[in-house]
Amino acid sequence: MSLLVRKSSSLVVRPSPEPATTTTRATIKLSSFDMGLYNMPTTSLLVFERPLHNAAETIQAALSRALSHYYPIAGRIVAREGGCDGDGGDEDDDEVYIDCNGEGVAFVAASASQALKEVVCFDDLAVYYPDMACGPGDPLLLMQVTEFSCGGFVLGVTWNHGVADGAGMAQFLNAVGELAAGLPSPSVPPVRWDGSLPSLPPSVLEAQQHMLSLEPLSDLVSMHVTISMESIHSIRADFSSSFHGQPCTTFEVALAVLWQCRTRAIGLDPETPILLMFVADVRRHVGAKEGYYGNCIVEQFAMATSGEVADGDVKDVVMAIKRAKDRVPGLLKEDEGQGMVSQQELRNVDTYGMLLVTSWRNLGFDLVDFGSGRPARVTSSGKDMPPSPAVLGFLSNGRDGVSVLSTLVREEHAGAFLAELAKFTVRSS
Known part of the structure; x- marks a missing residue:
């Protein structure tokens, strides 16, 4: 209907x-x-x-x-x-x-x-x-x-x-x-201008401009999948056991599952460079004022070869993502952008080898209440995913796990992608 x-x-x-x-x-x-x-x-x-x-x-x-x-x-x-x-x-x-x-x-x-x-x-x-x-x-x-x-x-x-x-x-x-709900004013006083914010280093701005300049891909299939919490908990436990009790997050596991399953599905040569880009909130790293609601995010990249991601253990992919996250504070160092992928490395990656992921989880959308309770679901729209310079995934909280609205693969790779997800007991539709 x-x-x-x-x-x-x-x-x-x-x-x-x-x-x-x-x-x-x-x-x-x-x-x-x-x-x-x-x-x-x-x-x-x-x-x-x-x-x-x-x-x-x-x-x-x-x-x-x-x-x-x-x-x-x-x-x-x-x-x-x-x-x-x-x-x-x-x-x-x-x-x-x-x-x-x-x-x-x-x-x-x-x-x-x-x-x-x-x-x-x-x-x-x-x-x-x-x-x-x-x-x-x-x-x-x-x-x-x-x-x-x-x-x-x-x-x-x-x-x-x-x-x-x-x-x-x-x-x-x-x-x-x-x-x-009747409050006289917001509980968090808003701040839109914060003169203490640093300027982004040139290398970070150049990488952003490179991504924005790429020709869009228009032949991707839209899918909505859910990565089950059962699978996420299992991988987190295995990761902690393998890395001397070191924890990992639901976000890191979800990214690793998507990146590995997609890489296996598209079947690139093992030596082909691939890229994962995710968005990081850096308010705490730059000391933004409480209540600041302007942009305070950077894009971070994890680079690997197709073989390293496709053939490795998923917990090793999680570790690669964790290391990329650990480099985020270095991106903000003046005139250096330490930890940023170089322009040459970006130019070596074909657009279909790029996976861009952003997350609505833990941003506060799920706390909004107009008087009848919080939302049962927070998601994005298929129309919000126009032809893109790379494949996209929007992560949000679902009842049974992490919900992903995505344009991740071309039609010829969709079946293989869902088959790889099924190995992680992922429910898809």
């Missing part, structure tokens, strides 16, 4: 005039963490199974109040020549800013005649930017609330990545939930 979603006309939600003490700045300069992301959208879908009376109206009202605290989200991103007339830093030429003009965000109320349990595809449960790119003058946030016949609802949030990373957007949505 196809999902029929009835959408209202898009409304503009502006910051509430309360509290009257809210102070705004004219502009906020984007940091080096933001600069490569300000025309990129991303989407998060929060699935709530318990009914919330007048869900759309409740969330819309709380959204307006939250924007009075998170006023940059109601602004627009613009490029300017010259300096900044807020307190965003020194005067530089050709900088990109958030213009805190209060123009507001887009909000759509929607309904569906089906029950949530009948929904297979979530693509129509969010609003998207035209051509999947954020253009000049576009709102920085697009929100849709879809109410279902069973009483459950889905919150779809699409935002300009330049204004917030995943942890920052989760912080904002938690603030919306707190205001919907």
